[in-house]
Structure formats: C-alpha cells, structure tokens
Amino acid sequence: MSGITEVIVILIVFLLIVQFLKLQWTRSRFPPGPTPLPVIGNLLLLDFKLDRENLVKLTNLYGKIYTVWMGHTPMVILNGFQAIKDGLISHSEELSGRPLSPFYRDLMGEKGVFLTSGHTWKQQRRFVMSYLRSLELGKRILEHQIQEEARHLVEAFANEKGKSFNPHTHIVHATGNVIYSVIFGHRFSSEDDSFNRLIKAISFVIYFQGTIWGRLYDAFPWLMHYLPGPHQEVFLYNDFMHDLVRNEIRSHEERWKADDPQDLTDFYLVQIAKTKEDPTSTFNEENMVQTLVDLLLGGTETTTVTLCWALLYMLQYPDVQEKVQKELETVLQPSQLIHYEDRQKLPYTNAVIHETLRYSNITSVGAPRQCMKDTTVLGFPIEKGTIILPNLHSVVFESEHWETPWKFNPNHFLNSDGNFVNNEAFLPFSAGHRMCLGEHMAKIELFIFFANLLRAFTFQLPEGVKEINLDYILGAVLQPHPYKLLAVPR
Structure with a gap:
C-alpha cells in the first residue's frame, strides 16, 4: 500500500514540475512579473484578490507593465x-475586448453593451451613446430630469427634520429615478416595492463578485451550481431585474408609436423594426433586455456611491464645505435653478467634485480589457486574447501628475488664479473606446445634485460622533462604510 502511495506522490510531484516548467516557458512570451506557481499562479502573492495597493507595489519590482498569473x-x-x-x-x-469571468458569463451571457466585444458591443454602444447625446442637446431633457430629481432629493433630506440619517437611501432613489426615466420614461415613488427591490438587486449584483463567494464562483463555477449560498440569491435578483425590464418592454409595445418615440425603450423598439431585415444587426430583444439591465446597473450605483463619498468628505473637511457654499451664494440667486453650464462660474465647486472622483476612485483598478489582435504596449508584445488590467488607481494617485496625491485637495483642479483646469491624468471613467459611456451623464448628475445639496444644507456629524471612517468596502465599486449625518437647513 505504501508503494502505491509513493508512486502517487512521485506522479503528483512530476506533474507539478512539468506544470512549473511549462509556465516558465509560457511566461517568456509576456511582460516580466513574479514567478507563477503551478495551479495557483500568483494568487498566493496577491492574497487571492487584485488589490490595487498590492498591484502598485509590484511596479517597484517589475516596472509599469508586468504580468501576474491568476491560476x-x-x-x-x-x-x-x-x-x-x-x-x-x-x-x-486593439484593447477593446471585454473578458468574461465565469460569474458574469453565467449571470448575463455575451449580450448587451457592458460585457460584449466586437460587432455586438460596437452596435449597442453606438446606439446608446447616440440616444444619450440627443438628450443632452436641444431641449436638454436629461438636465431637466436631473433637476427634478434634485428637487425631490432636497425635499427628502429636509423631511429628516434635523435627525441624523444615512444619505445613501435618498441618493440612490434619486440616481435610480434618473436612469429609470431615461430608459422607461417615468419615475418611481420611493415607497414603491418594485423600485426598492430593484435598488437592492442592483447593489447585490454589483458587490457580489468582490465577496469571497464571488471569487469561489469564478474558481469553481461547475461546483457552485450545486451548492447553496448567496450566489443562488444573486441569480434570483438578476432574474427579477430581467423580468422587470421585459414587463416594461411589453408595456411600451402596447402603446408605442414608431414616429413618436419617447424614451430609450421606444427608440430601441424603433431600431429593431428598422434593422429586422439586416443580417448583421444585433438589435433584438435579448440584447435589448441586457443593454437596459446594463444601464440600470451602471447608471445607479456608481453615481450614488460618488455622492456618498462627496458628503463624507464635506464632513471630514468643513472648510472645503464652507468654501463651496460661499461660492454658491456669491454666484447663484437663492431660488435660481442650477444648470450644468453653471459649473463654468463655479470653479471651486467643480474642482471639489472632480477631486471627489479622483480621491475616492470608486472603480479601483478599472474594468479588465481583452486584446483583440496582436499588438505592443510601450514596446512589450501583447498577444491576441490576453487579458489586460488597467490599474486606474496608479494614475489618479501618481505623484508625477498630482501635487498631493494622498490628500483630498481641490487645488489639484485649480490654477493660481482660481480657475478650473483639468489634468490629463484624471481618468476615473477610464479611457479609449471602452471608457464609461455614461461619463457625461454622471458629471451632470454629480454637479447638479451636489450643488443643490450644498446650497440647501450644511452637513455635520451627529452629536457624539468624533471620528470619520474613510476606509472603503471592496466590491465592483468601492463604497464608504455606512455613516450618518445631519442636514442643517441654511
């Protein structure tokens, strides 16, 4: 019996050696990096997660471009x-592809706009961007919708009547209603059960992959199908979102007019009808449902989390809050409706919002890309199919481009005359063909919501609270730990 055991051990050791040597030969085709181990690659070195700080530390050993092995x-x-x-x-x-993890492949498939590549992604993205651009021009429909939600948000804060509260719930209702109005042409009451379940579903789906259960699913998808756990719940939430979107589509189909589309759903139905004879068209109900779900996911949580960070920074830096309020008082009339173009007259307020985006850096390392054809980056050959991870954290905290990268400093976006200036290293929405398609919409929301809140209230810590937790909760986006504040009317 011991002889059989020895043979098995020798065989395992032999296979591990073969695997190790194979990895060493294969890694010669990629940029340098830490030596991968059989089976686990560099996962042990990375603590089994792509932590942005660890990735920056590795640059000291391997330079600005290096390779790590995820198994x-x-x-x-x-x-x-x-x-x-x-x-x-x-x-x-060349780097416009989007790799699919096992979790997202099983959850959403290769449909929609966020997780597709090539022809499907290009058609869906072009269509969505064209529609969003049309809302920003002409009658400025998008800005009017955001102003309306800003009014509801200020009312919701005022209704707390001096009590301490967590601002997340009110903010997520406002941002959720903006994207819902864009897509479906109507808003929800904050008491609507379906809306509240949708908000919960969006949060659950976005943060799941950052949990240990999400990492286990990506490592053992074939096994996780049969095991109980929160991964089963996330699929139920995903089904709920898709069913909600399908019900909205059915409702639109009953009343829509091809010559008078009112919202994104109507325009998509028109696009399906226009291209039904085109064999190259990717406009169909499956892509429609997933694209609308993608927009709900992308258009709700990111803006909500950024605003939550912004208010937290106002609690941490009351002098910054006071400067914003003085600028708003000086430039705007008390009852004046705030427009996005007002940012040009409010350079400090605009700088604070941009610094919030930089300093919170909620996307952490950024979404992965996939190389669509052989290319080179800074002289390093990159093969087709290679997964690329742009560490955006390393850019928005790079000392070469930011005077005090590790401090919250609105002066990063102001010149010596106090005028707003951008910085080429400001890339919170990523860059290139796959940069966030809702960037402009998010900027309009952030400015109008933030300016309205700071004009209406002074934000303070609840009585007895002395310390502010500026650490983040890891997920697909980095959110602050739950906190409460006081909204004192001005």
Whole structure:
C-alpha cells in the first residue's frame, strides 16, 4: 500500500514540475512579473484578490507593465499614466475586448453593451451613446430630469427634520429615478416595492463578485451550481431585474408609436423594426433586455456611491464645505435653478467634485480589457486574447501628475488664479473606446445634485460622533462604510 502511495506522490510531484516548467516557458512570451506557481499562479502573492495597493507595489519590482498569473491565466497589468495612455488610448481598438469571468458569463451571457466585444458591443454602444447625446442637446431633457430629481432629493433630506440619517437611501432613489426615466420614461415613488427591490438587486449584483463567494464562483463555477449560498440569491435578483425590464418592454409595445418615440425603450423598439431585415444587426430583444439591465446597473450605483463619498468628505473637511457654499451664494440667486453650464462660474465647486472622483476612485483598478489582435504596449508584445488590467488607481494617485496625491485637495483642479483646469491624468471613467459611456451623464448628475445639496444644507456629524471612517468596502465599486449625518437647513 505504501508503494502505491509513493508512486502517487512521485506522479503528483512530476506533474507539478512539468506544470512549473511549462509556465516558465509560457511566461517568456509576456511582460516580466513574479514567478507563477503551478495551479495557483500568483494568487498566493496577491492574497487571492487584485488589490490595487498590492498591484502598485509590484511596479517597484517589475516596472509599469508586468504580468501576474491568476491560476493558469496570465493578466497584463498597466500601471501609471504613460502605460495606460499607450494601452487604452493609443491602442484603443486593439484593447477593446471585454473578458468574461465565469460569474458574469453565467449571470448575463455575451449580450448587451457592458460585457460584449466586437460587432455586438460596437452596435449597442453606438446606439446608446447616440440616444444619450440627443438628450443632452436641444431641449436638454436629461438636465431637466436631473433637476427634478434634485428637487425631490432636497425635499427628502429636509423631511429628516434635523435627525441624523444615512444619505445613501435618498441618493440612490434619486440616481435610480434618473436612469429609470431615461430608459422607461417615468419615475418611481420611493415607497414603491418594485423600485426598492430593484435598488437592492442592483447593489447585490454589483458587490457580489468582490465577496469571497464571488471569487469561489469564478474558481469553481461547475461546483457552485450545486451548492447553496448567496450566489443562488444573486441569480434570483438578476432574474427579477430581467423580468422587470421585459414587463416594461411589453408595456411600451402596447402603446408605442414608431414616429413618436419617447424614451430609450421606444427608440430601441424603433431600431429593431428598422434593422429586422439586416443580417448583421444585433438589435433584438435579448440584447435589448441586457443593454437596459446594463444601464440600470451602471447608471445607479456608481453615481450614488460618488455622492456618498462627496458628503463624507464635506464632513471630514468643513472648510472645503464652507468654501463651496460661499461660492454658491456669491454666484447663484437663492431660488435660481442650477444648470450644468453653471459649473463654468463655479470653479471651486467643480474642482471639489472632480477631486471627489479622483480621491475616492470608486472603480479601483478599472474594468479588465481583452486584446483583440496582436499588438505592443510601450514596446512589450501583447498577444491576441490576453487579458489586460488597467490599474486606474496608479494614475489618479501618481505623484508625477498630482501635487498631493494622498490628500483630498481641490487645488489639484485649480490654477493660481482660481480657475478650473483639468489634468490629463484624471481618468476615473477610464479611457479609449471602452471608457464609461455614461461619463457625461454622471458629471451632470454629480454637479447638479451636489450643488443643490450644498446650497440647501450644511452637513455635520451627529452629536457624539468624533471620528470619520474613510476606509472603503471592496466590491465592483468601492463604497464608504455606512455613516450618518445631519442636514442643517441654511
């Protein structure tokens, strides 16, 4: 019996040695990086997660472009502005693919706009961007919708009547209603059960992959199908979102007029009808449902979390809050409706919002890309199919581009005359062909919501609270730990 055991041990050791040697031969085709181990690659070195701080530390050993191995899968990490600029901007087309993790493949499939690549992604993205652009022009429909939600948000804060409260719930209702109105042409009451379940579903889906259960699912998808756990719940929430979207589509189909579309759903139905004879068209109900779900996911939580960070920073830096309020008082009349174009007259307020985006950096390392054809980045050869991870954290905290990268400092976006200036290393929405398609919409929301709240209230810590927790909760986006504040009317 012991002889059989010895043979098995020798066989396992032999296979591990073969695997190790194979990895060493394969890694020679990629940028340098830490030596991968059989089976686990560099997962042990990375503490089994792509932590942004650890990725930056590795640049001290391997440079701005290096390779880490997630098990058997190589991943090329881009660090710093020059590497990311060359990869995502200079080689934007080549690095325009989107790899699918097992979790997202099983949850959403290769449909929609966020997780597709190639022809499908290009058609869906072009259509969505064209529609969003039309809302921003002409009658400025999008801005009017955001102003209306800002009014509801101020009312919701005022209704707390001096009590301490967590601002997240009110903010997520406001941002959720903006994107819902864009997509479906109507808003929800904050008491609506379906709306509240949708908000919960969005949060659950977004943060699941950042949990240990999400990592287990990606490592053992074949096994997790049969095991109980929160991964089963996330699929139920995903089904709920898809059913809600399908019900909205059915409702639109009953009343829509091809010559008078009112919202994104109507326009998509028109697009399906226009291209039904086109064999290259990807406009169909499956892509429609997933694209609308993608927009609900992307258009709700990110803006909500950024505003929650902004208010938290106002609690931490009351002098900044006071400067914003003085600027608002000086420039705007008390009853004046706040427009996005007012940012040009409010440079400090605009700088605070941009610094919030930089300092909170809620997307952490950024979404992965996939190389669509052989190319080179800063002289390193990158093979077709290689997964690329742009570490955006390394850019918005790069000392070469920011005077005090580790401090919240609105002066990063102001010149010596107090005028607003942008910075080429400001990439919170990523860059290139796959940069966030809702960037402009998010900026309008952030400015109008933030300016309205700071004009209406002074934000303070609840009585007895002395310390503010500025650490983040890891997920697909980085959210602050739950906190409460006082909204004192001005």
